[in-house]
Amino acid sequence: xxxxxxxxxxxxxxxxxxxxxxxxxxxxxxxxxxxxxxxxxxxxxxxxxxxxxxxxxxxxxxxxxxxxxxxxxxxxxxxxxxxxxxxxxxxxxxxxxxxxxxxxxxxxxxxxxxxxxxxxxxxxxxxxxxxxxxxxxxxxxxxxxxxxxxxxxxxxxxxxxxxxxxxxxxxxxxxxxxxxxxxxxxxxxxxxxxxxxxxxxxxxxxxxxxxxxxxxxxxxxxxxxxxxxxxxxxxxxxxxxxxxxxxxxxxxxxxxxxxxxxxxxxxxxxxxxxxxxxxxxxxxxxxxxxxxxxxxxxxxxxxxxxxxxxxxxxxxxxxxxxxxxxxxxxxxxxxxxxxxxxxxxxxxxxxxxxxxxxxxxxxxxxxxxxxxxxxxxxxxxxxxxxxxxxxxxxxxxxxxxxxxxxxxxxxxxxxxxxxxxxxxxxxxxxxxxxxxxxxxxxxxxxxxxxxxxxxxxxxxxxxxxxxxxxxxxxxxxxxxxxxxxxxxxxxxxxxxxxxxxxxxxxxxxxxxxxxxxxxxxxxxxxxxxxxxxxxxxxxxxxxxxxxxxxx
Amino acid sequence: xxxxxxxxxxxxxxxxxxxxxxxxxxxxxxxxxxxxxxxxxxxxxxxxxxxxxxxxxxxxxxxxxxxxxxxxxxxxxxxxxxxxxxxxxxxxxxxxxxxxxxxxxxxxxxxxxxxxxxxxxxxxxxxxxxxxxxxxxxxxxxxxxxxxxxxxx
Numbered sequence: 092x093x094x095x096x097x098x099x100x101x102x103x104x105x106x107x108x109x110x111x112x113x114x115x116x117x118x119x120x121x122x123x124x125x126x127x128x129x130x131x132x133x134x135x136x137x138x139x140x141x142x143x144x145x146x147x148x149x150x151x152x153x154x155x156x157x158x159x160x161x162x163x164x165x166x167x168x169x170x171x172x173x174x175x176x177x178x179x180x181x182x183x184x185x186x187x188x189x190x191x192x193x194x195x196x197x198x199x200x201x202x203x204x205x206x207x208x209x210x211x212x213x214x215x216x217x218x219x220x221x222x223x224x225x226x227x228x229x230x231x232x233x234x235x236x237x238x239x240x241x242x243x244x245x246x247x248x249x250x251x252x253x254x255x256x257x258x259x260x261x262x263x264x265x266x267x268x269x270x271x272x273x274x275x276x277x278x279x280x281x282x283x284x285x286x287x288x289x290x291x292x293x294x295x296x297x298x299x300x301x302x303x304x305x306x307x308x309x310x311x312x313x314x315x316x317x318x319x320x321x322x323x324x325x326x327x328x329x330x331x332x333x334x335x336x337x338x339x340x341x342x343x344x345x346x347x348x349x350x351x352x353x354x355x356x357x358x359x360x361x362x363x364x365x366x367x368x369x370x371x372x373x374x375x376x377x378x379x380x381x382x383x384x385x386x387x388x389x390x391x392x393x394x395x396x397x398x399x400x401x402x403x404x405x406x407x408x409x410x411x412x413x414x415x416x417x418x419x420x421x422x423x424x425x426x427x428x429x430x431x432x433x434x435x436x437x438x439x440x441x442x443x444x445x446x447x448x449x450x451x452x453x454x455x456x457x458x459x460x461x462x463x464x465x466x467x468x469x470x471x472x473x474x475x476x477x478x479x480x481x482x483x484x485x486x487x488x489x490x491x492x493x494x495x496x497x498x499x500x501x502x503x504x505x506x507x508x509x510x511x512x513x514x515x516x517x518x519x520x521x522x523x524x525x526x527x528x529x530x531x532x533x534x535x536x537x538x539x540x541x542x543x544x545x546x547x548x549x550x551x552x553x554x555x556x557x558x559x560x561x562x563x564x565x566x567x568x569x570x571x572x573x574x575x576x577x578x579x580x581x582x583x584x585x586x587x588x589x590x591x592x593x594x595x596x597x598x599x600x601x602x603x604x605x606x607x608x609x610x611x612x613x614x615x616x617x618x619x620x621x622x623x624x625x626x627x628x629x630x631x632x633x634x635x636x637x638x639x640x641x642x
Numbered sequence: 643x644x645x646x647x648x649x650x651x652x653x654x655x656x657x658x659x660x661x662x663x664x665x666x667x668x669x670x671x672x673x674x675x676x677x678x679x680x681x682x683x684x685x686x687x688x689x690x691x692x693x694x695x696x697x698x699x700x701x702x703x704x705x706x707x708x709x710x711x712x713x714x715x716x717x718x719x720x721x722x723x724x725x726x727x728x729x730x731x732x733x734x735x736x737x738x739x740x741x742x743x744x745x746x747x748x749x750x751x752x753x754x755x756x757x758x759x760x761x762x763x764x765x766x767x768x769x770x771x772x773x774x775x776x777x778x779x780x781x782x783x784x785x786x787x788x789x790x791x792x793x794x795x
Contacts, residue, residue, distance in 0.1 A: 144748040284768035294763035461732035474678040
């Protein structure tokens with residue numbers, strides 16, 4: 092089928108998620124003509140179920156974070172049969188910010204220097220200090236809530252809006268940490284507590300991770316898209332990119348995509364910016380083969396798809412005798428701790444984890460377990476289980492720093508494709524021994540924290556081990572943090588892009604998403620993805636006169 | 643990539659929730675969610691009435707296994723049938739149980755009895771000084787000093 096070509100643009104952005112829309116807003120503001128291709132659709136806040144009684148039932152399918160469970164036309168399937176962790180993401184205008192928990196974190200200084208400080212993995216080509224102004228700028232753009240002065244960071248400024256109320260469960264968590272003399276702090280969220288720009292203040296519904304019906308969470312279709320459109324962005328949704336095109340000089344010249352009607356089209360541009368996340372970006376580059384780039388685009392290092400990091404997740408759930416109203420938000424996070432974040436060699440592992448308090452949710456919870464004995468789920472047990480946990484439980488979630496492993500990777504699937512016939516991604520991922528030791532240590536400490544808070548019992552949920560549970564619709568022990576598969580660096584032999592996201596191999600091809608992370612840190616990555624994207628696009632704009640482009 | 647059932651018996655699967663199957667669902671729901679203290683049973687709140695029609699429309703992905711399970715249990719003692727279905731076709735029983743539970747917990751009377759108003763919007767004063775700022779808890783964290791390692795020079 093002959094593909095139709097659209098008018099050439101100054102910049103083509105592939106993916107309208109967090110980084111794509113930051114780039115779109117900044118480039119259009121500076122007068123660039125920009126086309127953005129997004130395979131998903133636009134979502135209206137009224138579509139979310141958080142303000143409706145059937146909310147919990149809908150989170151198990153239509154608004155589940157796992158694309159294999161949702162099984163929407165706009166999703167692409169991901170084979171995780173050879174992965175310890177399922178993959179979570181959302182394909183839409185706004186990307187995964189539609190469903191993210193809005194834990195708006197910055198990394199700590201040591202996160203950028205793990206080789207120097209701990210002798211593992213690699214240092215980043217940038218430092219905390221390089222990114223700090225961009226973290227600050229994003230706080231102002233989004234109206235984040237929180238409290239400055241956290242001693243886990245150097246000179247942390249106060250976010251624009253006050254911290255979330257910590258609620259009864261937050262107070263319980265603080266009580267335990269205070270007794271133990273451990274670090275805790277009111278947690279930062281990209282959810283303002285006062286009206287801010289286009290965002291409403293948080294209403295504490297606790298439905299953040301399945302879409303915010305209040306329009307209070309900073310999803311980037313709300314915070315960034317309107318400005319970009321007003322500045323002339325041409326957004327094409329329902330556009331699934333098959334490959335990035337290159338010309339005879341080896342420069343990116345545009346992309347081929349399949350539109351909503353199944354018709355193949357081309358969009359040409361002077362530069363191409365890929366923002367498809369840590370799985371979608373390597374998938375697209377590996378699908379973009381040519382005579383000049385037989386192993387995929389920007390892949391002379393062989394690292395496209397490798398060093399996948401997913402933040403292995405475990406939790407300790409504390410059960411209390413009193414009512415904590417623990418279905419109330421934010422979810423989101425009211426309280427966090429970095430007590431055990433930095434390396435202590437005596438523990439038998441390197442690096443650490445961020446902890447956060449999460450509410451227990453509504454009474455329905457996960458779908459029934461088909462494998463469970465009848466008398467453990469039904470009859471009197473149905474009431475007994477709810478009585479024991481509902482409203483009286485909350486969790487310390489433990490987000491383990493995931494170190495890069497060459498063997499953990501995204502590859503193209505031999506058979507599986509999306510609904511347009513484009514090869515799907517397969518994940519090859521195993522926990523490392525360091526991760527297992529780290530998780531075991533942190534679970535023991537979080538259990539102590541819950542006991543110090545007065546929990547009458549705890550449930551320890553260790554790292555997910557049963558791969559058959561990935562696609563069941565249950566709530567998952569996974570984060571959806573997709574990082575490292577096109578890492579940044581100074582040496583083209585061991586990195587894919589430079590510190591500004593420019594491909595070493597293709598000088599007018601850029602990557603701005605979590606793929607470029609060198610290490611994962613133990614923090615939710617979106618704040619850092621955003622800061623890097625803002626820094627990178629600023630550099631691109633600054634250097635526009637020197638930028639090599641496709642003829 | 644959709645989830646497929648591992649068990650799919652040969653019983654013909656009805657296409658609709660007939661009156662007979664609705665009554666089968668009512669009977670099984672009462673076994674799965676019986677009366678308990680002040681809490682009514684599932685049938686007593688009418689999970690088999692308008693609620694199940696609404697939920698089935700919202701979750702068409704579960705309709706086949708739901709109806710399959712009911713058909714396999716129709717005309718039998720509800721408790722024996724439910725226990726047997728949990729062994730022979732557990733995904734079907736899980737679908738029946740999920741619909742019964744979901745319909746039960748969206749019932750206003752049940753919500754009132756368990757003290758759950760739903761995921762409601764709440765008002766609060768973001769400028770109100772939190773207790774931890776005046777009772778010394780936060781100050782003790784600050785007083786312990788920085789816990790990060792600075793960028794090495």
